[in-house]
Amino acid sequence: MKRYLLAPGPTPIPPEVLQAMALPIIHHRTPEFEALFADVRRDLRLVFQCRNEVLMFAASGTGAMEGAVVNTLSPGDQVVVIRGGKFGERWAEICEAYGVRVLPVDVPYGTSVDPGTVADVLKREPGVRAVFATHSETSTGAVHDVQALAAIVGATDALLVVDAITSLGVMDLPMDAWGVDIVVAGSQKAVMLPPGLAFAGLSDKAWARVPESRLPKYYFNFTAERKAIEKNQSAYTPAVSLVVGLREALRLILAEGLPNVFARHDRLARAMRAGVQALGLELFAEHPGCACTAVKAPAGIESGAIVKGYRKRGITIAGGQGSMKGKIFRIAHMGYADNSDVLVALGTLELVLADLGYPVKLGEGVRAAQQILQK
């Protein structure tokens, strides 16, 4: 059976990238790797839209999240964590694991934070050292207004730390222009690589905090990594094959051009939303992002049955996590994704729903999407 991967990470890898990674491996302490690393450094800064170096770790994105915490904070520091899903909650878990006091700003799953709430908390609690946010909350499909948050946090001494794991290369996040202090990302979303690389970009304001931080760290030590990166090396053995693939993936992104990449993701997301709504289904996120579309399962149908219906047809999508399990399903359209993926996703959704007894007119969702893709 022909396979399709439409889940929010890992996402499909372009053949150019797979091919590069399948070549015989090279050693990391060689002029050849150093030249490759220099290319990757330059291109990462372009994709992060930041002037400072982007650090790279052999880890999943969570590793760089931990790095953002342990390199900028000290025991007992107070931080704000915006929580509206599994990944916002992860920021709080990491902080708590390290004895950092968390002031949660909770919003219901599927909704996005009102930046004014964060402004109020910062006014009330002037000692807050950092605000942790999620640009695209993969577990709910919601996007948070990072630009507004940056304007608010930027006026204080606090750092704004953003999980952009599912948004980098999907939605515009001009780190320097908006004044985001730390942007964390991973390789397996719109960067179009297998999982195993984590990234962190830091503003000057964030770097100024690093020497003061008294939380323990070793593998995710940002200072050691920055020192190494300046020599086109990493502090510990890098994930060489993924770095080789990264050069190709970044080339593809930059050849398409960031504005075009964002426009493509926006188009796919709008088409997907129009398609599911045309089938009478409801979106889960109030402000849906462009990386993946979270959809409420129709009354009487467990979302797991929809995931299984796709799987039966060779296609991997995702269900809901935690308390959203059984209630929503999530279809990604990020990274190496194009119109065809939306057509496959919606055409199959119609078949799956029909199978499950949901009243569906075949082709209605697809047509609604086509009307957007056509423009």
Next chain:
Amino acid sequence: MKRYLLAPGPTPIPPEVLQAMALPIIHHRTPEFEALFADVRRDLRLVFQCRNEVLMFAASGTGAMEGAVVNTLSPGDQVVVIRGGKFGERWAEICEAYGVRVLPVDVPYGTSVDPGTVADVLKREPGVRAVFATHSETSTGAVHDVQALAAIVGATDALLVVDAITSLGVMDLPMDAWGVDIVVAGSQKAVMLPPGLAFAGLSDKAWARVPESRLPKYYFNFTAERKAIEKNQSAYTPAVSLVVGLREALRLILAEGLPNVFARHDRLARAMRAGVQALGLELFAEHPGCACTAVKAPAGIESGAIVKGYRKRGITIAGGQGSMKGKIFRIAHMGYADNSDVLVALGTLELVLADLGYPVKLGEGVRAAQQILQK
């Protein structure tokens, strides 16, 4: 120019493994990945020669080293660290980064620890919570007597934690039989994969320590990982493509059979040593291991010139690290390595040395190696 990789990690990847990793990526929350993961779990236990689960992290080996520290110790704990090279020193650096007090047992670079010294320290300091050792010290080529250390540490309350990054799949290390408490390994040495996976196997004695540990941890939390692994998952997104490659690599190792794998490494190492000695060169390690051979550069020749001589011929070997820089060079013969690699290494060494004005009879080193390979 045809390329050869003869450095001590990354090491060459077998074509079967490269091919498996070049297939379209699969999602990690699928029955397909879970079946793959179950195979990997089973085969890892066979290669680690342990009954308990082997944990797996998306990280380089250093990440699992950090995990071994932060999951078993608490602030102020006292530990013994055996240091005879860069990687022994790394254990101490990690412990110190986390406020663990280190009693160093230092041996000169190139030598191996006398297990009796460790026994004496443990007698004098009964409060020691762990002994950190390196099975194969990659920076010097020396092997430490882990079996003797295990017998000594096993009679105390301390844990024996062994960095086997460059020894797993090279030299016998029957973890359960010898009573080693934690074995840490990485993917890019004799496991024949690209870097990016780190492993840790724990004895029951080590697991009993984990709940008491009060050092902070999140990404390298062993308890969370063990819970996930029992469901054929990992706590955070796994490095899927490397895990796919791992299944193939472990299959290759087990198809050859561990005793044959160890015998092959022993043969290659003996041939390499005989070859360099036949050229009048001296080994750096007093008790050399079978993963890589560290050789003293002859008087008047900087070892970097030898490394460059190889590089000019398309071959990557390694020089010395830290204070050994310029003084030694290191040639690996581990993982996807066979007789041919030793012949290439020695035949090229003769050419390089002749170029550098060292008196060498072409073919003498090769012949000495052949006499061993012939048996």
